[in-house]
Amino acid sequence: MKVLILGGNGYLGPHVVKALEPYYTLRVTDINDIDTKHESMQIDVSNLDQVLHASEGMDTIINCSVLRHDRQLAFDVSTRGSYNAMRAAVEQGMDRLINTGPHFTIQGDDYTTYDYEINPDVPPHTSTGLYPLTKGLGQEICKVFTEHYDIHVLCYLFLSFQEHDNQADGSDVNPFTVSWRDAAEAFRLGLEIDLNELPSKCEIFNIFADLPHQQFSNAKTKRILGFNPQDNFEQRWHKKSQ
Amino acid sequence: MNVLITSAASELSKRLAIAASDSHTIRLTELQPIETDFDFTQGDLGHDESTNELVKGIDTIVHIAEIPTHILTSADQPENLQIDFQTRCTYNLLMAGSEEGVKQFIYASTLRLFDNHDEDWTVKENWRPRPTTDSYVLSKHLGEFTCREFSREGKIKVSILRLGTLKTSEEVKKGEIDTMCLELNDAVSAFQGAIDAPSKWGIFHIQSEFSGSRFDIGNAKSHLNYEPKFDPTV
Numbered sequence: 001m002k003v004l005i006l007g008g009n010g011y012l013g014p015h016v017v018k019a020l021e022p023y024y025t026l027r028v029t030d031i032n033d034i035d036t037k038h039e040s041m042q043i044d045v046s047n048l049d050q051v052l053h054a055s056e057g058m059d060t061i062i063n064c065s066v067l068r069h070d071r072q073l074a075f076d077v078s079t080r081g082s083y084n085a086m087r088a089a090v091e092q093g094m095d096r097l098i099n100t101g102p103h104f105t106i107q108g109d110d111y112t113t114y115d116y117e118i119n120p121d122v123p124p125h126t127s128t129g130l131y132p133l134t135k136g137l138g139q140e141i142c143k144v145f146t147e148h149y150d151i152h153v154l155c156y157l158f159l160s161f162q163e164h165d166n167q168a169d170g171s172d173v174n175p176f177t178v179s180w181r182d183a184a185e186a187f188r189l190g191l192e193i194d195l196n197e198l199p200s201k202c203e204i205f206n207i208f209a210d211l212p213h214q215q216f217s218n219a220k221t222k223r224i225l226g227f228n229p230q231d232n233f234e235q236r237w238h239k240k241s242q
Numbered sequence: 243m244n245v246l247i248t249s250a251a252s253e254l255s256k257r258l259a260i261a262a263s264d265s266h267t268i269r270l271t272e273l274q275p276i277e278t279d280f281d282f283t284q285g286d287l288g289h290d291e292s293t294n295e296l297v298k299g300i301d302t303i304v305h306i307a308e309i310p311t312h313i314l315t316s317a318d319q320p321e322n323l324q325i326d327f328q329t330r331c332t333y334n335l336l337m338a339g340s341e342e343g344v345k346q347f348i349y350a351s352t353l354r355l356f357d358n359h360d361e362d363w364t365v366k367e368n369w370r371p372r373p374t375t376d377s378y379v380l381s382k383h384l385g386e387f388t389c390r391e392f393s394r395e396g397k398i399k400v401s402i403l404r405l406g407t408l409k410t411s412e413e414v415k416k417g418e419i420d421t422m423c424l425e426l427n428d429a430v431s432a433f434q435g436a437i438d439a440p441s442k443w444g445i446f447h448i449q450s451e452f453s454g455s456r457f458d459i460g461n462a463k464s465h466l467n468y469e470p471k472f473d474p475t476v
Contacts, residue, residue: 147372
């Protein structure tokens with residue numbers, strides 16, 4: 001399988017490349033220069049022509065592109081970038097695409113302020129924050145495309161990434177924490193899963209470690225994708241020994 | 243009341259400005275220069291100070307959100323421009339409005355969100371929109387999405403007016419009857435009703451009413467005192 005990675009030189013992208021390179025042919029793209037042994041292209045995801053060109057001959061797209069702070073660029077990358085990725089995927093006849101975003105792409109302040117065991121199958125309440133809203137719009141675009149074309153979208157939600165050996169004592173972790181290596185492994189699972197096993201053509205997954213907080217739920221990810229995180233940061237959520 | 247109307251070059255905005263000026267003070271804005279006797283500011287609805295300046299002192303923003311045709315057709319990537327305008331520019335206007343104390347935001351959306359539904363279905367405002375990937379329809383759906391979050395947070399009151407197919411009475415007489423027909427002056431009256439009846443969050447289906455008209459407009463009739471006058475079948 002030939003996999004196009006958008007945003008391959010960002011925060012998450014290099015970890016995804018590392019996890020997938022033993023199994024797949026990768027084309028790694030980013031808006032910045034990329035130092036990689038794989039085929040690479042420097043592209044702007046907000047430019048439809050560039051995304052269409054980058055997707056030629058590929059079988060699937062993983063969209064890790066993101067820009068959080070600048071208002072123009074956030075809409076360019078997180079919203080229109082999703083539109084361009086979906087257009088490209090449809091034009092290439094791809095049957096799946098993996099999109100990414102923070103958990104508040106769906107589960108925004110409205111949920112996190114009040115609730116526990118928050119699962120990904122809830123109506124999107126992004127808030128008006130620039131990062132969550134632009135990502136939420138991008139995910140909504142993905143969903144609309146799946147309702148009209150023969151393509152599946154798996155949307156992976158993340159929040160806090162940690163090195164797997166970060167075991168500082170007693171400081172607690174964010175309840176949506178995952179190790180880089182477990183996060184990256186989820187992408188391999190998403191590329192491998194038989195699409196007939198997905199409940200619908202647009203499915204959202206919470207990607208985080210097995211943690212005791214239970215503010216969120218990763219049960220769906222474990223049940224459907226077979227996600228089995230290795231790292232649970234146990235020393236982080238136990239108080240320091242006296 | 244001070245009312246800002248966007249997309250001032252559009253026929254709908256022009257007629258709304260004239261009709262609403264009987265009881266409100268009107269300010270207009272557009273991406274391009276236009277000739278008008280109303281207070282007018284050209285602007286791109288960016289996230290700089292100019293959008294805050296534009297909405298200062300305004301009570302209600304009516305965001306018609308139509309890109310002038312020649313700008314759209316001359317764009318390198320018109321689909322991207324459409325999405326950018328309905329999402330980012332709407333966000334900028336909402337953010338500036340909520341920062342400057344604007345009380346109400348009225349967004350012009352489209353009944354084409356239900357294009358794929360059978361015409362004989364009893365679609366009302368509580369039906370989930372099912373937009374196509376047509377960039378105009380999709381972008382209006384995303385514009386609604388953006389508005390909804392501002393209402394949910396209580397930052398500004400938002401009314402969504404989903405419009406049928408806008409036509410002048412002369413255009414209607416020349417062509418076949420469109421079951422989603424919305425005569426321009428009927429549309430104007432719907433916006434006037436919305437200006438006078440703010441909702442924390444309200445969605446209203448707006449079209450002319452006639453034998454064979456497609457959408458139920460009962461919600462607009464009861465909340466906006468909407469009483470369309472035009473009948474294309476007569």
